[in-house]
Amino acid sequence: MGLDRVSVAGPAGRLSVVRTTGDRPGNPLLLIHPINSAAVVWADVAALLDRPVVALDLRGHGDSGQAGPFTVEEGYVPDVLAVLDTLGLDRVHLGGGSLGGTISVALAALHPRRVASVATFGSTLGTGVPAEAIGAMVTELEAKGTAGYFADLVPAIVGRAHRDSARIREVMAEAVGTRPETVVADILHGAFGADIRHLAGKVAAAGIPVLAVAGDEDPTCPPAMSRELAEATGGTAAELAGTGHLPMLEETERVADLLRQHIASAGEGQP
Template identity: 30%
Template structure:
């Protein structure tokens, strides 16, 4: 398990920056904020419309809303969706937990593997509650929910714990975090070894921030995943229409994780996208959005 987690943290540093990315459109939309407990959660709403299906997007590890990029958001708008994009806590314009500090990963990993609780400033349930706070602030009772990677985990928690607020679930390149599932492939480990030091590393971090990722928050997000642990039993309680999408070439969370997720949810559909890895490059947008649109249109009630 420690191999999976440490790879998730570091491989993102090597793979999260893509050339086909812009955030000018995203940044043009002013952010609003919602109160979630003691935290402020920033969000943006695109393509508002009373009759437009409401779609909540939840980004993955260390990712703010900007990480979705203009192309993905605009493609969803073209399909007629009203798109709600949140900054996960500890990213973007949302509450930062810098004062909590950074966890000592090796120690927390050891505690987790020995069955002890880890130290975490928040859990995936808290992050799901952030989404509820945004929906409450906007005044929406139910939405369609889509999450990628850790965002898929949060979306699963939201569908399991608050089914009355979820119309449908789309979980992409995510996992239940069951311990028997396979670790990252050698490709992901190769990405780890390619990480540079010095100026190159600083340049990579700047690029990640511009792309909407916050390296200093990734370890705390990991602790949220640790603290939540294996969620298989929880995922088995989901009764919402569910689509699970995974890339055949995902080196970070291998496809077996997606298969396992779909198997736990009654009636869930699993789709393997050939050639897709652990990202959403623009070349795969038509296929991913087409699948999700078809899924949502089957269940959407205006």
């Protein structure tokens, strides 16, 4: 399966999008990356799937523009809608990692006719991280620089069996890039300050199937957060043993299987 990259005019600037090539059946699966990564983290998963797959670099990430706001409802949901509208995707299945899962739930709540199903991986309705803790992250970021900060962070958030993975380090270094620390700091404030609990009930009311997956070694969004997300959206929770916060890189085949099974159980859905 090949991938090509296209540009979409988003509400705050250019959005870089990768998509699978070739004519494949079924509603597309749109994949949304975790905070401070990029669409490239989904490339290996996309290669294992047999339906059209689209993944974008959110604003402030990857090859997309770096203008804010970096918030779920005002920033990232409009980015995803711009991609859907420009590519002519009326209805999609959504898969999101970490912040990408939060965005997926918000999009399903606000635009349920566009969403056939949602699968989240290491996601939460709201982290509850206090402002002081976010400030400490920013201070460390400023001291180490973007690349150094995340080079140190990645081994601490994956499962123990994956901490020495050269592949994960390589992909995440590409995904993180060398963005200005000021942009990354704004993203940290926007993401860790997000809370979409007020939207979750709308997903349940719309009957959109939700699968909330957590790695049992995820220190950032532990299984309790995924269970809360599943309960609030009327969905199902699942755990991946020995897995941390980046299951799409740690357990690529298992993530692809979960996406395949969830989409099959959800069906293509009706507008």
